[in-house]
Amino acid sequence: xxxxQFLPYRLAVLADAVSRAMAAVYQQRFDLTRDxxxxxxxxxxxxxxxxxxxxxxxxxxxxxxxxALRRLQARGLVSRQTDPDDRRHVIVQLLPxxxxxxxxxxxxxxxxxxYLLAALSEPERELLDRALxxxxxRAQELQQL
Amino acid sequence: xxxxQFLPYRLAVLADAVSRAMAAVYQQRFDLTRDxxxxxxxxxxxxxxxxxxxxxxxxxxxxxxxxALRRLQARGLVSRQTDPDDRRHVIVQLLPxxxxxxxxxxxxxxxxxxYLLAALSEPERELLDRALxxxxxRAQELQQL
DNA sequence: TATTGTTATACTCTATAACTATA
DNA sequence: TATAGTTATAGAGTATAACAATA
Numbered sequence: 077x078x079x080x081q082f083l084p085y086r087l088a089v090l091a092d093a094v095s096r097a098m099a100a101v102y103q104q105r106f107d108l109t110r111d112x113x114x115x116x117x118x119x120x121x122x123x124x125x126x127x128x129x130x131x132x133x134x135x136x137x138x139x140x141x142x143x144a145l146r147r148l149q150a151r152g153l154v155s156r157q158t159d160p161d162d163r164r165h166v167i168v169q170l171l172p173x174x175x176x177x178x179x180x181x182x183x184x185x186x187x188x189x190x191y192l193l194a195a196l197s198e199p200e201r202e203l204l205d206r207a208l209x210x211x212x213x214r215a216q217e218l219q220q221l
Numbered sequence: 222x223x224x225x226q227f228l229p230y231r232l233a234v235l236a237d238a239v240s241r242a243m244a245a246v247y248q249q250r251f252d253l254t255r256d257x258x259x260x261x262x263x264x265x266x267x268x269x270x271x272x273x274x275x276x277x278x279x280x281x282x283x284x285x286x287x288x289a290l291r292r293l294q295a296r297g298l299v300s301r302q303t304d305p306d307d308r309r310h311v312i313v314q315l316l317p318x319x320x321x322x323x324x325x326x327x328x329x330x331x332x333x334x335x336y337l338l339a340a341l342s343e344p345e346r347e348l349l350d351r352a353l354x355x356x357x358x359r360a361q362e363l364q365q366l
Numbered sequence: 367t368a369t370t371g372t373t374a375t376a377c378t379c380t381a382t383a384a385c386t387a388t389a
Numbered sequence: 390t391a392t393a394g395t396t397a398t399a400g401a402g403t404a405t406a407a408c409a410a411t412a
Contacts, residue, residue: 077262077265077266077323077327077330077331078266079259079262079263079266079278079279080278082262082334083239083334083337083338084236084239084240084242084243084334084337085259086353086357087232087235087236087239087240087353088236088239088240089280089357090232090236090353090356090357090360091229091232091233091235091236091237092236092280093357093360093361093364094228094229094232094233094356094360095229095232095233096360096364097229097360097363097364098229100363100364100366109401109402110402111402114224114230117222117224117227118224120222121222121223121224126370127370127371128369128370128371133224133225134224135234135237137403137404138370138371138372139371139372139373139403139404139405140402140403141371142371142372142373143372146372162369162370162411162412163370163410163411163412164369164370164371164410164411164412165369165370165371165411166370166371178222182222185222186222188363189227189228189229191359191363192228192229192356192359192360192363193228194359195352195355195356195358195359196352196355196356200348200352203345203348203349203352204348204349204352207340207341207345207348207349208231208232208235210340210341211235211239211337211340211341212231212234212235212238213340214336214337214339214340215235215238215239215241215242215337216238218242218245218333218336218337219238219241219242219245221245254378254379256379271393272393272394273392273393273394282380282381283393283394283395284380284381284382284394284395284396285379285380286394287393287394287395287396288395291395307388307389307392307393308387308388308389309387309388309389309392309393309394310388310392310393310394311393311394367412368411368412369410369411369412370409370410370411370412371408371409371410371411372407372408372409372410373406373407373408373409374405374406374407374408375404375405375406375407376403376404376405377402377403377404377405378401378402378403378404379400379401379402379403380399380400380401380402381398381399381400381401382397382398382399382400383396383397383398384395384396384397384398385394385395385396385397386393386394386395386396387392387393387394387395388391388392388393388394389390389391389392389393
């Protein structure tokens with residue numbers, strides 16, 4: 077067993093390095109946490125969502141999502157309103173200030189992603205794409221044992 | 222920007238799932254943390270090391286490594302001795318009890334890794350191997366900006 | 367009785383830096 | 390003065406479960 081060749085270790089080291097490279101952008105420029113950024117990104121992409129939907133789409137658990145959304149609301153980046161049709165639901169929506177943050181962040185974030193992907197040829201990218209999906213599926217199967 | 226297609230997000234989700242699938246093994250069977258397991262694995266592979274070398278090889282920082290190694294020593298899995306040639310150095314070495322833990326863990330851990338990799342063909346595995354290296358290199362470049 | 371979201375709490379992890387001893 | 394390792398400490402993140410409001 078060589079740790080340096082062990083796939084779980086390599087994935088952890090890579091994900092950590094990539095995550096830091098991205099976090100540096102949204103932390104330094106807008107003082108956002110990873111959860112806050114993910115929630116903003118999902119709201120930017122999919123519009124109004126229930127809190128639970130936003131949590132699921134970002135793989136942030138509902139408790140952390142609740143706190144992150146409250147911070148985003150306090151900063152005027154999103155709105156939170158109880159759904160009149162089912163008053164247990166909270167509808168979350170991006171506000172103009174939140175959209176502005178995304179519009180400033182996205183070019184930088186996407187440029188960094190593009191720089192990473194430029195390490196690979198197009199066929200390699202497609203294969204990586206499929207490999208990540210398949211590995212995730214198997215990892216989730218292992219977790220359920 | 223779709224979070225679900227964003228490479229850093231996908232890597233984070235995958236690494237987390239894979240990490241949990243492995244941690245379940247060494248946590249439940251031997252009450253080891255991730256850092257403790259990494260240090261044991263490196264010591265099993267490379268024999269006696271200075272504390273700083275062990276930390277570097279596991280990407281665990283020296284402070285966390287110091288604590289993890291003390292816990293491993295308290296459980297009788299490793300020994301820590303000041304190097305007589307330079308009394309600032311601490312030499313860490315796997316003890317028989319530590320080797321026994323590794324011998325019980327490794328087959329299970331490696332079977333899980335093999336199950337993950339069975340999702341890919343041999344040429345795909347080779348490509349993934351190179352892709353992870355190249356992506357890591359670029360991620361580290363981005364971090365230094 | 368079940369569901370959505372919030373609150374509480376304890377625990378772990380992480381980051382920064384100060385400190386000790388050796389060189 | 391620099392290095393290896395340890396200790397201290399505060400802050401962030403995580404996990405579990407209890408709770409209130411609503412259905």
